[in-house]
Amino acid sequence: MYTLYIIECADGSLYTGITTDLARRFKEHQSGKGGHYTRAHKPVRIIYSEEHANRSQASVREAAVKKLSREEKLALAHGSKAR
Numbered sequence: 001m002y003t004l005y006i007i008e009c010a011d012g013s014l015y016t017g018i019t020t021d022l023a024r025r026f027k028e029h030q031s032g033k034g035g036h037y038t039r040a041h042k043p044v045r046i047i048y049s050e051e052h053a054n055r056s057q058a059s060v061r062e063a064a065v066k067k068l069s070r071e072e073k074l075a076l077a078h079g080s081k082a083r
Contacts, residue, residue, distance in 0.1 A: 002058035004065060006048040006073055009041035014073050016065050018058040022049055048077035 019025035028034035029043040052058040
């Protein structure tokens with residue numbers, strides 16, 4: 001099982017990624033080991049997540065979400081139609 005997630009950073013920016021363990025991955029982001037972007041933009045909270053059966057499905061969805069505008073990502077996180 002893979003999870004797509006969106007993290008809100010301290011500067012208000014949004015980071016999108018996939019993982020098999022969301023709690024572990026968020027801790028990695030917070031500790032500065034999660035990736036280049038989140039080392040420079042302190043992660044504050046997970047604002048959205050959705051599960052996928054495999055890495056392939058999660059990666060396809062990740063690519064689609066990354067193409068969304070900030071407003072569309074926030075709408076997705078708040079349960080509005082953004083797909």
